[in-house]
Amino acid sequence: MIRVLLADDDAMLRVGVAAILGSDAGIEVVAEAGDGTEAVELARRHRPDVVLLDVRMPVMDGLEAAAELRRAVPEVAVVVLTTFDEDDYVARALDEGAAGFLLKAADPRELIIAVHAVAGGAAYLSPRIAHRMITGFRGGRPARRRAAGDRVSVLTPRETEVLGLVGQGLANQAVADRLHLSEGTVKAHVSTILSRLGVRNRVQAAILAYEAGLVEEA
Template identity: 70%
Template sequence: MIRVLVADDEAMVRAGVRSILTTEPDIEVVAEAADGREAVELAARHQPDVALLDIRMPQLDGLAAAAELARTQPEVAVVVLTTFDEDEFVARALGDGARGFLLKASDPRELIIGVRAVADGAAYLSPRIAHRVITAVDTGALSRRSTARERVATLTPRERDVLALVGSGLSNQDIARRLHVAEGTVKAHVSTILQRLGASNRVQAAITAYEAGLVEG
């Protein structure tokens, strides 16, 4: 069962998200918060697998709450769910440790797919956001490619294999199946990869894999 916390200052939005998620037998909404500070406190109390955070909330906004959760409760997979898709918000969310970025205007199925993906250890971006991230990576790619390759060169061959699969969007479980190793081994590799690349999350590692040529565009 995937345990989810929903944080949004609009009660109708929280009700709508709950309604979508609870149609799935493997997803349970265990807590709802009306502001970012309450979200952090409820996450500590209920230990959800996934925290869905709006950006514009009182007390503590969603981006600050995402950073706080990444620092104090890294086992909680944070997904930003918002109407705002400005590049600044996307960059801050991913930089602060969010594993996903979803738009409220997206198809409800994206919400379910995204929650399952991040709960399984993968990263998930709305297609519109993913396109913009890749476009941003493409812009100035030549100037960053050598840096990415230098970082990847510090990895072992097996770690490069794992990074390439992370860059392809696979979860730890899928990577373990692909490489015929235990999922715990994959988790250990991912932790080492993030440390060596100086990446704070899987999205940043995936971008490095893309820039280094480990993943085809």
């Protein structure tokens, strides 16, 4: 069972999101918060697997809460949920260690997919946001690709394979199945990859995989 904490200052929206998540037998909403400070307190108390954070909340906004959660409950996967899709919000959310970024206007099924993805150790970006980022990668070539390639060159061939699959959004078990490795070995590879590349999380690693040309674009 995936345990979720939902934080949004709009009570009506919390009801709707909780209902969507509750339609999946594998997800349980264990707590709800109306601001970022409350979200951090409840996360410490309930230790959920996933925290869904609205960007704009009183007292402490979602991005500040994401940073605090990274310090206070580092094992929690954070998904930023917002009506806004400006690049600044995405960049700040990723810098604060978010495992995913989801638009409130997305299909309800996408919310469930995102929760399962980050709970399984994968990264998740709303397709609308991912598409814009990939388009940006195209526009920044070839200099950006060379720079990303230089960063990735420190990895071993096996780590490069793992990074490419992380870039496709695969969770650890899926990567393990693809490469015929144990899940524990993949986790070790991912940890080493994040350290060697100097990135905080799988989302940033996945973006770098795109920039370096390790992921085929549709």
